[in-house]
Amino acid sequence: MNKLPSILVSATFLCSVSFAKATDYFVGNVNALGEVAKSVKAGDTITFASGDWKDVEIKLPDLPGTAEEPITVRALAPGETIITGASNFRFSGQYVVVKDFVFRDLTEVKDAVQFRSDSKTLAEHCRMTECVFDQPTLYKPKGLSTHWLAIYGAHNRVDHCYLGGKSNLGTTLVVRVNEGAGHHRIDHNHFGPRPELGENGGETIRVGTSDVSESDSFTIVEENYFESCDGEVEIISNKSCENIYRRNVFDRCAGSLTLRHGHRCLVEKNLFLGHGKPNTGGVRVIGKDHVVRNNYFEGLRGTSSRATLSLYCGIKDSPLNGYAPVQNARILHNTVIDCDSSLEIGAGEKPGRRIYPKDCLIGGNLFSTTNREIMRTGPSLATIRFVDNASASRNPPHTKDKPIQCRQVTVNWMRDSNGMMRPGISEDFRASARSHISDDIDGDTRPTFAAIGCDEPGASGAAFPTKDTVGPQWK
Amino acid sequence: MNKLPSILVSATFLCSVSFAKATDYFVGNVNALGEVAKSVKAGDTITFASGDWKDVEIKLPDLPGTAEEPITVRALAPGETIITGASNFRFSGQYVVVKDFVFRDLTEVKDAVQFRSDSKTLAEHCRMTECVFDQPTLYKPKGLSTHWLAIYGAHNRVDHCYLGGKSNLGTTLVVRVNEGAGHHRIDHNHFGPRPELGENGGETIRVGTSDVSESDSFTIVEENYFESCDGEVEIISNKSCENIYRRNVFDRCAGSLTLRHGHRCLVEKNLFLGHGKPNTGGVRVIGKDHVVRNNYFEGLRGTSSRATLSLYCGIKDSPLNGYAPVQNARILHNTVIDCDSSLEIGAGEKPGRRIYPKDCLIGGNLFSTTNREIMRTGPSLATIRFVDNASASRNPPHTKDKPIQCRQVTVNWMRDSNGMMRPGISEDFRASARSHISDDIDGDTRPTFAAIGCDEPGASGAAFPTKDTVGPQWK
Numbered sequence: 001m002n003k004l005p006s007i008l009v010s011a012t013f014l015c016s017v018s019f020a021k022a023t024d025y026f027v028g029n030v031n032a033l034g035e036v037a038k039s040v041k042a043g044d045t046i047t048f049a050s051g052d053w054k055d056v057e058i059k060l061p062d063l064p065g066t067a068e069e070p071i072t073v074r075a076l077a078p079g080e081t082i083i084t085g086a087s088n089f090r091f092s093g094q095y096v097v098v099k100d101f102v103f104r105d106l107t108e109v110k111d112a113v114q115f116r117s118d119s120k121t122l123a124e125h126c127r128m129t130e131c132v133f134d135q136p137t138l139y140k141p142k143g144l145s146t147h148w149l150a151i152y153g154a155h156n157r158v159d160h161c162y163l164g165g166k167s168n169l170g171t172t173l174v175v176r177v178n179e180g181a182g183h184h185r186i187d188h189n190h191f192g193p194r195p196e197l198g199e200n201g202g203e204t205i206r207v208g209t210s211d212v213s214e215s216d217s218f219t220i221v222e223e224n225y226f227e228s229c230d231g232e233v234e235i236i237s238n239k240s241c242e243n244i245y246r247r248n249v250f251d252r253c254a255g256s257l258t259l260r261h262g263h264r265c266l267v268e269k270n271l272f273l274g275h276g277k278p279n280t281g282g283v284r285v286i287g288k289d290h291v292v293r294n295n296y297f298e299g300l301r302g303t304s305s306r307a308t309l310s311l312y313c314g315i316k317d318s319p320l321n322g323y324a325p326v327q328n329a330r331i332l333h334n335t336v337i338d339c340d341s342s343l344e345i346g347a348g349e350k351p352g353r354r355i356y357p358k359d360c361l362i363g364g365n366l367f368s369t370t371n372r373e374i375m376r377t378g379p380s381l382a383t384i385r386f387v388d389n390a391s392a393s394r395n396p397p398h399t400k401d402k403p404i405q406c407r408q409v410t411v412n413w414m415r416d417s418n419g420m421m422r423p424g425i426s427e428d429f430r431a432s433a434r435s436h437i438s439d440d441i442d443g444d445t446r447p448t449f450a451a452i453g454c455d456e457p458g459a460s461g462a463a464f465p466t467k468d469t470v471g472p473q474w475k
Numbered sequence: 476m477n478k479l480p481s482i483l484v485s486a487t488f489l490c491s492v493s494f495a496k497a498t499d500y501f502v503g504n505v506n507a508l509g510e511v512a513k514s515v516k517a518g519d520t521i522t523f524a525s526g527d528w529k530d531v532e533i534k535l536p537d538l539p540g541t542a543e544e545p546i547t548v549r550a551l552a553p554g555e556t557i558i559t560g561a562s563n564f565r566f567s568g569q570y571v572v573v574k575d576f577v578f579r580d581l582t583e584v585k586d587a588v589q590f591r592s593d594s595k596t597l598a599e600h601c602r603m604t605e606c607v608f609d610q611p612t613l614y615k616p617k618g619l620s621t622h623w624l625a626i627y628g629a630h631n632r633v634d635h636c637y638l639g640g641k642s643n644l645g646t647t648l649v650v651r652v653n654e655g656a657g658h659h660r661i662d663h664n665h666f667g668p669r670p671e672l673g674e675n676g677g678e679t680i681r682v683g684t685s686d687v688s689e690s691d692s693f694t695i696v697e698e699n700y701f702e703s704c705d706g707e708v709e710i711i712s713n714k715s716c717e718n719i720y721r722r723n724v725f726d727r728c729a730g731s732l733t734l735r736h737g738h739r740c741l742v743e744k745n746l747f748l749g750h751g752k753p754n755t756g757g758v759r760v761i762g763k764d765h766v767v768r769n770n771y772f773e774g775l776r777g778t779s780s781r782a783t784l785s786l787y788c789g790i791k792d793s794p795l796n797g798y799a800p801v802q803n804a805r806i807l808h809n810t811v812i813d814c815d816s817s818l819e820i821g822a823g824e825k826p827g828r829r830i831y832p833k834d835c836l837i838g839g840n841l842f843s844t845t846n847r848e849i850m851r852t853g854p855s856l857a858t859i860r861f862v863d864n865a866s867a868s869r870n871p872p873h874t875k876d877k878p879i880q881c882r883q884v885t886v887n888w889m890r891d892s893n894g895m896m897r898p899g900i901s902e903d904f905r906a907s908a909r910s911h912i913s914d915d916i917d918g919d920t921r922p923t924f925a926a927i928g929c930d931e932p933g934a935s936g937a938a939f940p941t942k943d944t945v946g947p948q949w950k
Binding site for chain 2: 155183185187216218220222242264288289328361385387432437438439443445448
């Protein structure tokens, strides 16, 4: 254990000052870590030496930060401490901020970075920020499943990180769900390209697992940029309850935000931009009481499980790892432009999976396609209520079996600086006296008669994330 | 039938001009009505003579207004055409505006004013505005049940009216619900005092009936002022699905906004001000998937079915007119100050009515009482999730059976010009990374970490209705 060692002073004067009683522990190798972890107190900093840290086990248990005086665990210089190889990095405690590390070419270890130090000692109110997880060269050993980052505990945050290039089996970032914990926030990250895996296990984010999928996680995934996350059909795999997916951009991702298990999730104000790339999808809904509102979808080419709005077929008395029937889904005020399959109700039908979505409300959505059918459905629409939807397509909406109520409108789209198409101000189509929602995709307040689609014409709010506004600032 | 008759010209020049091709029909007595109704076209006006119209049958069927050119049916001078006694007033058609009438001391007729001309001919896109319904003297013949105003059809509106003083059996204003219709709006009305009836049937508003309560009505009741509406335990009786009750003020009303039947209703941004009057209540929840959020409750003295937040007991395999079990209720970010019974989960228990609320989320609420218990519950809280609630009470929250998670906080309340108490700016208690809702009671945007209670500190939006801002402007 070194306190303000000479190596640090020689490396940089700026980082080495000890303020008041706070101490900056410098760590040159893993042997010192045990002592540092025992000595560190609220307000202290642990600084890792620059260079490659290969095949190391880093463990910082029970760090006692506080809200006022968090403990910082950082690289000496942003991006110059590189954890690599068969390494793992675990920490736990309260109010710990981990920042400026690079995790590169991680191999072999199942959960490389963990918000816990052992199975019973979890992180709370901890944060990982300004870190990079990448894999510049293809790495795909047969049968090896790993996760780069696993969030445990409660009230943790991962923000302003870059995670891209994972090519082997296993979800990039997983949230482990326990009853009574959760409340995590994953925001302002750049999820870079992930190549197609060719099998299940190529998700970019998974929140929960089927066995705990009836538990609340209260996790928020917001303001992230997903770029060509093509690992598999599920870009994000939701497997718990009460999560929010909000204001993310999905740019050319060959998959869907999939509510695979769990109930009562909210998907709102996201941009899904397919640019005509094959297999690009939107939101797939499975389970009860999900809300999908105020989203924008354009140029998506997926169908069935990758349809823009895919309400999937369920299994009767489904086991936890099966397909819970869709019930009471609320698909409200979304805008869908030039998508191959805008809305599928009862996608994924096959023998043994034939419970059709039930008691759903499809309201205030605006569809626009040139020559594709808007909707494909299974045989049973009896309990699906269509209210105040509009179509700006040449072909009126239809299904094989019955027409759906859908207002026919004409729109002259104009593209804005976020990349979204918005209707001209004179094309102001209003829903009837039923505002399903309080605000629009920009956060603008909705009046009693809300505009159909995701956008309330007029002043718009904050810009959406771009590759430049997410990820580490030092990168 | 008179076209621009001399009586009108002598009464006023201002109202008698016929613009372009529009005609102003003057009606001096009911005999002329049939001919007028047949002749009237889009853009025309039908003007009723001043004076008392006693024991009359007024019927205006199938009036062919359009969105651009509505048909106006009005009193010659606001408030001087008085329909009274055993009268009724029925109209139907499209885009008709009825305005400036007084309906006073209505007797005997079951539905005095109707948005239909007969059982098959209903009003659509019609509006009743700037009218008064009152009863200056007590009228309570035994067994006689009447409604003053019945809304049928679709897309109709009742606004800026005064309705007060009904003392006999029967709901003041009823909305008749049919599958596929609805979408009404009831707004900016002043519901004046209604004395205690002493039995069921003294509601001020009822939306639907038990037999159609599984149908959507999509009715919005917003920006109304309810003053001492004491008729019975239900100020408003919701008996259909998908209705919104928003930004109303309930001033000293000895009852509750009751979600009696139906599912998926939203109760948000209302002020319930009891001022310590006995039996004043808040919101009673029965049924599935209701949301009660961003409301403000103060000084309420009701308990059980009149508790501030009353989640009622249900009946197993309930018939439509029974008590559907509460399921998936979301009670979010309400503020409850100085109420006798802030939250009752499983109120109304009795033999045969013992299905306790299930799968509910109680989140982000702020409770403040001096010396009363916050919560009373039945035996089963297993599936009720308490998240991020806070108590500014001296006594920590408790139940008979188990403690509930509730943060203890200190608040110095400040009363604002709306009559609401708001926490001082330094008392900013935040919910964890889970914003349940997009905005607050004022319409202010909620950040990721939302303030506990109904109010996001800082700039506030539009003022709430007062007696001066609702009802007819001429009154």
